Amino acid sequence: MEYGLKPLGREKFWLWALLAPTLIGLLFGALGSVIATVVLSFAKWDLLTPPTWAGIVNYVNLFNDDKLLLSLTNTIKFTALYVPGVVIISLFVAVLMNRKIRGVSLFRTAYFLPAVTSAVATALVWNMIYGRDTGILNFILERFGLQPICWLCTENAMYAVVIVNIWGAIGEGMIIFLAGLTAIPREYYEAAEMDGANGFHQFFRITLPLVTPSLFFQTLISTINAFQAYDYIYMLTRRGQGDSSVPVVVFSIYRNAWNFFNYGGASAQAIELTVIVAILMAFYFWLERRYVVYE
Amino acid sequence: MKYRLLVLAVILSLLLTACGGTAASQKADITMMMWGDPAELEVWNKIVEDFHTANPNITVKVDVSDWDSYWTKLKTLLSAGTPPDVFAMDAPLYLDYQSRGVLLNLQPYLGKNPDMLNGVYPQTLEAYKTPDGMFGLPRDFQTVALFYNKDMFDAAGVDYPTADWTYDDLRNAAKQLTKDSDGDGKIDQFGFYSDLWDMELIWSEGIWAYGGDIINDDHTKTLIGEPKARDAWQLFHDMMFEDKSWPDSNTAGEYGGDPFLAGVAAMTTIGHWVVPGYAEVTFKWDVAPMPKGPAGQATSVNSAGFVVAKDSKSPDAAFEFLQYVLSEPAQKRLAELGFACPVLKSVAESDAFLKQSTPIDHKVFLDSLAFAHMKPVFKGYDEWSSAIGDGMATIWTGEAELDPTLDEAVKAADEVLANNQ
Numbered sequence: 103m104e105y106g107l108k109p110l111g112r113e114k115f116w117l118w119a120l121l122a123p124t125l126i127g128l129l130f131g132a133l134g135s136v137i138a139t140v141v142l143s144f145a146k147w148d149l150l151t152p153p154t155w156a157g158i159v160n161y162v163n164l165f166n167d168d169k170l171l172l173s174l175t176n177t178i179k180f181t182a183l184y185v186p187g188v189v190i191i192s193l194f195v196a197v198l199m200n201r202k203i204r205g206v207s208l209f210r211t212a213y214f215l216p217a218v219t220s221a222v223a224t225a226l227v228w229n230m231i232y233g234r235d236t237g238i239l240n241f242i243l244e245r246f247g248l249q250p251i252c253w254l255c256t257e258n259a260m261y262a263v264v265i266v267n268i269w270g271a272i273g274e275g276m277i278i279f280l281a282g283l284t285a286i287p288r289e290y291y292e293a294a295e296m297d298g299a300n301g302f303h304q305f306f307r308i309t310l311p312l313v314t315p316s317l318f319f320q321t322l323i324s325t326i327n328a329f330q331a332y333d334y335i336y337m338l339t340r341r342g343q344g345d346s347s348v349p350v351v352v353f354s355i356y357r358n359a360w361n362f363f364n365y366g367g368a369s370a371q372a373i374e375l376t377v378i379v380a381i382l383m384a385f386y387f388w389l390e391r392r393y394v395v396y397e
Numbered sequence: 398m399k400y401r402l403l404v405l406a407v408i409l410s411l412l413l414t415a416c417g418g419t420a421a422s423q424k425a426d427i428t429m430m431m432w433g434d435p436a437e438l439e440v441w442n443k444i445v446e447d448f449h450t451a452n453p454n455i456t457v458k459v460d461v462s463d464w465d466s467y468w469t470k471l472k473t474l475l476s477a478g479t480p481p482d483v484f485a486m487d488a489p490l491y492l493d494y495q496s497r498g499v500l501l502n503l504q505p506y507l508g509k510n511p512d513m514l515n516g517v518y519p520q521t522l523e524a525y526k527t528p529d530g531m532f533g534l535p536r537d538f539q540t541v542a543l544f545y546n547k548d549m550f551d552a553a554g555v556d557y558p559t560a561d562w563t564y565d566d567l568r569n570a571a572k573q574l575t576k577d578s579d580g581d582g583k584i585d586q587f588g589f590y591s592d593l594w595d596m597e598l599i600w601s602e603g604i605w606a607y608g609g610d611i612i613n614d615d616h617t618k619t620l621i622g623e624p625k626a627r628d629a630w631q632l633f634h635d636m637m638f639e640d641k642s643w644p645d646s647n648t649a650g651e652y653g654g655d656p657f658l659a660g661v662a663a664m665t666t667i668g669h670w671v672v673p674g675y676a677e678v679t680f681k682w683d684v685a686p687m688p689k690g691p692a693g694q695a696t697s698v699n700s701a702g703f704v705v706a707k708d709s710k711s712p713d714a715a716f717e718f719l720q721y722v723l724s725e726p727a728q729k730r731l732a733e734l735g736f737a738c739p740v741l742k743s744v745a746e747s748d749a750f751l752k753q754s755t756p757i758d759h760k761v762f763l764d765s766l767a768f769a770h771m772k773p774v775f776k777g778y779d780e781w782s783s784a785i786g787d788g789m790a791t792i793w794t795g796e797a798e799l800d801p802t803l804d805e806a807v808k809a810a811d812e813v814l815a816n817n818q
Contacts, residue, residue, distance in 0.1 A: 149476040150497040169787075233651040235583060255647055256796055341594065341646060344465075345787045347794075360469050362780040363493065 143369035149359075153366070160370035170371060173354040177375075179260060180267075180335075180350060181328035187268040188324045189317065192275025197309065199276060200283045210280075214273035221270070225337030228266050229254075232338070254338060259348045263335045270334060271327065275320050282316030283309070314394045322386050329379050332356075351375050425714035429703075430460045430474075431485035432467035436673070440734040444727045448718060455714045457483075475499050480706035482715040486533050488524040488700045489778045495532045496776045501705040504530025506716045513720060520766050521700045521740045524774045535700035536722050537737030539668035540765040541602055542696065543567075543688065547681040549574055549586065549663040558664070558685035564606065564632055567664070567688045571642035574663040588642035590649060590662035593633065593793050594786040597772055599666045601697050603629035605770050606690025616775040617814055621785070622807040627800075629690070634792065634799045646793040668699075669762050673735045676755045684761045687768075698769035700740065738762050777817030784809040 143160055147153035164170060199210050216224060231238045232253035240250035253262045290308050299307065310317075332352040339348040344361060346353055351371060359368035431441065438461045445457045460481065462470055467485075474480050486494065494500055507513060507530075514522060514534075521535040543558050550557055555573050558566075571588025578585045591599035600621075601611055609626030612619055620626060637643040649656050657665035660680055666687065675682065687696045703722060705715040721727055728744040731737065735753050739745045751759050775781075788806030791797035 148497060149472045150494065150499050234647060236651045252647060254650070255794060256791065341650070341790055345594070345783060345790060347790070357783075360472065361783070363777075 139369045139372055142366055143373050145366045145369075147365040148363035149365050150363070156366055160366045163367055164370055164374055167367075169349065170351070170354050173349045173351045174374075176260065176348055177329060177351045180264060180331060180348075181325060183261070183264045184267055184271075184328045184331070185321060185324045187264065188271045188275050189320050191268060192272045192320065193279050193313070193317070195272055196276045196279030196283055197305070200280060210276070213276050216270040217273040221333035222337055224270065225266070225334050228334075228338060232262055254347075256347050259339050263338050263348055266334045266338060267328075267331055271324065275324070278316050278320050278323075279313065282313045286312045311395050315396060318386070318390050318394045322383065325382055325386070326379060329375060424454045425711035426456045426458065427482035427709070427711050427714050427718065428458045428460060429483040429718065430462075430467070430471060430481035431703075432464045433461045433485075434463070437461065437734060437736070440730055444722070444730050447726055447730075448721045451721065452714075452717060455711075455717060457718060475706070478708065480708055482709040482711055483703050483705055483718055485536075486702050486704045488535070488702060489772055489774050489782075491524060491533055491702075491704070492527075492774055492776045493778060494704065495527060499707055500532040501707045501709060501712055501715075502530050502532055503534065503705065503716065503719070507531060510720065513723065516742050517723065517740050518742055518745070518766060520698050520769060520771065523771050524700060525702060533702045533704040534719050534723065535702040535740045537731055538698055538700040538740055539597075539670060539737055540696050540698050540762050540769050541597060541599075541666055541668050542684045542686060542761050542765060543664060543666050544657060544671075544675070544682060544684050545664045546657065546660070546662075547683060549680070553663075557683070558688070560686045562685065562688040564603070564688045564690050568632065568636055568640065568642070571636060571664065572640050575640065575642040584641060584644075585661065587644050587656055587662040588640075589636060589664045590644055590656040591666045592649070592654070593646070594790065595782065596785075597668070597697055597699060600629065600633065601770070601772065602666065602687050602695050603633065603690065605695035605697075606688070606692060607632075608690070608692030611773050612775065612814075616773075617811075617818070619781075619785070619807045619810040619814065621810075622803050625692070627803070630799060630803060637793070638795065645795050646790065647795075669738055669759075670736045672753075672755050672757070676735075683757045685758075686761055686765055694768040696765045696769045697772045698766060699772035701737065775817075777813050780817070781810050781813045784813050 142153065144156060144158070145153035146156040146159070195213055199206060199213070203209075230236075234240060234250060234252045234255075237253065239253065243250055252258060286309065290312075291304055294304050294308060330352055332350065335348055335350055336346055336353060339346045341347055344357065352375070355368045355371045355375070358364040358371065429445070431437075433441070438459070441459055441461070445459055448455070448457060471480070471484060480499070517535070518538065521538040522531070525531045525533040525535065543562075545558055547557065550570075553574050553576075555570050558570070567589065574586065574588035575584060576586040577583060593600055596611065604611065604621060604626040607625050607629040609623055609629060610620045621630075633643070637645055644652075644656055644662065652659035652661055655665070656662035657667075658671075658675060658678065660678065687694060703719050705712055705719065709715050723741060725741065725744055728739040728741040729747075729749045732739045732744055732747075732750040732753070735755065739750055744750060745763055750763075753759060785806050788809050789802060792799055792802050
């Protein structure tokens with residue numbers, strides 16, 4: 103990763119001066135809460151009475167809390183479906199949008215819209231799409247003589263929420279890939295065309311290798327997002343008072359902290375989530391050194 | 398000289414503390430936090446205005462949030478040591494706060510105003526009593542009744558529910574009111590619907606009417622899996638999956654979670670809080686008392702109330718406000734709002750409540766107190782109720798068997814109780 107210009111002398115001063123506000127904010131805001139979470143994960147705390155030392159009880163509970171294990175399984179399943187989905191589809195959309203076609207900015211805006219729309223509002227719309235007896239999707243299926251599907255029933259809910267989350271993330275992925283695609287010099291394609299390479303070859307021999315930095319970045323961001331995904335999932339799968347038919351780890355953390363007076367346990371779950379993401383990130387960076395091509 | 402300065406300082410500080418002491422009862426700013434929607438905020442603002450007129454020395458700042466954010470915000474403020482002076486409390490959650498020592502004991506104040514609670518329905522005070530005294534007071538209450546769609550009953554030629562109805566009558570009527578009018582194999586009109594996640598809407602009432610109970614007296618054992626309670630569960634299950642007169646939770650979800658409001662279910666059981674919302678529907682409806690079971694008639698009574706933070710800097714002013722909430726003018730305003738039943742008998746039994754704009758038999762909700770059981774109040778309620786609600790959810794989607802799933806849920810609920818002793 104040896105590229106770019108190195109700051110020199112006076113520039114160094116301004117570099118730090120301009121970074122200072124953000125760094126101080128991160129230090130006291132983010133780092134402070136991270137440390138607090140680590141400390142609280144060793145405590146029994148209900149938010150109302152002073153915390154008491156709990157040793158590793160909260161960590162032991164991570165392994166024998168059935169609800170949490172279910173949430174963890176759901177989060178991992180979700181990530182396994184969501185990350186490839188977002189990366190592949192948004193790359194595909196970006197390639198389509200990277201051409202001189204009429205109204206391309208309209209299409210680009212349309213794909214990006216979910217990213218700037220309230221998750222609660224879009225989830226309500228998706229609820230109408232997914233409804234078993236009254237939903238639009240089943241209406242279409244029945245028109246084609248197919249059996250209606252109970253999209254949000256427990257057995258299908260995971261796929262239904264993955265679809266909505268992917269749909270919501272395509273826009274941002276597309277922007278990342280468009281940036282990567284426009285950086286590829288046109289000469290490569292012209293040369294390839296002269297040598298008789300077809301579109302298929304051009305994509306796999308030129309586009310894909312040269313877009314690996316964006317591919318790496320997008321995979322990384324999508325993974326982090328997948329582990330933090332919560333709003334669409336909760337809005338589409340909630341039932342009863344604050345329950346969800348597809349509980350994920352973030353949901354479990356929220357519920358333990360705010361509904362069950364178990365802030366210590368919630369902190370330990372947050373640490374667990376962070377450790378899992380950190381291990382995945384380490385693996386990604388190892389992959390990056392081997393496969394990502396920087397010009 | 399030094400000595401005189403010291404004396405002066407002592408006198409000054411004494412004066413200052415004395416001032417501080419009396420200032421609390423003379424001039425005070427308090428904050429009042431509650432959950433609610435814009436309509437409720439409007440009424441509470443009026444109540445506070447009236448209170449300001451009656452108590453010009455006290456200023457109340459009202460802070461309203463929606464239900465979910467309310468509890469998060471409240472807990473954050475309490476843990477930061479800056480709680481609102483007065484805040485709203487849902488009776489079942491009361492002990493979760495009281496047992497953690499964040500509420501002010503109101504007993505000394507109640508001792509000084511012995512007649513204050515005379516006009517209040519005693520059933521609504523029960524939830525706030527602890528061995529150490531009362532740490533909260535109710536503001537309004539809810540009993541659950543049977544709501545029915547008159548148009549659907551008329552069309553099907555079924556007699557309206559009466560006070561003598563049994564659960565068998567309910568089941569039979571529900572069967573007669575269930576229809577597939579366009580003959581496509583899908584039911585278009587259900588006889589009955591009620592939500593089975595929380596106990597308040599149907600299952601606690603059913604269990605009590607069949608002679609069962611929810612939890613033992615010292616809150617160590619969940620009783621909803623005992624044989625008599627099981628009879629009630631079996632009835633709900635059979636109505637849903639044998640008669641198909643009660644839509645399962647997936648189907649209900651498609652009608653916005655309330656098929657009665659959507660006009661596809663002929664009956665439902667719910668509290669008075671839906672009345673302003675139901676007033677908007679196009680069909681005619683009314684209410685009847687809950688049906689009778691083998692062990693008699695039963696409904697549940699639950700209340701919302703106010704508590705004072707233990708760390709309040711103006712506890713006297715805060716109590717003054719609580720006292721005002723229980724006064725006739727304030728209770729009248731609450732009755733006009735139409736969501737809940739006033740806890741003050743004289744207002745509940747007056748035209749302010751009985752002759753509200755929605756022309757239904759509001760008296761049913763008051764008469765129901767005669768056979769009402771208190772919605773249980775104990776520490777760990779939220780987690781316990783989730784263990785049961787979540788645990789049994791798959792039964793009501795039609796994915797799981799009743800008996801083994803109920804056993805599992807009871808086991809999980811008992812574990813929660815053990816952790817909250």
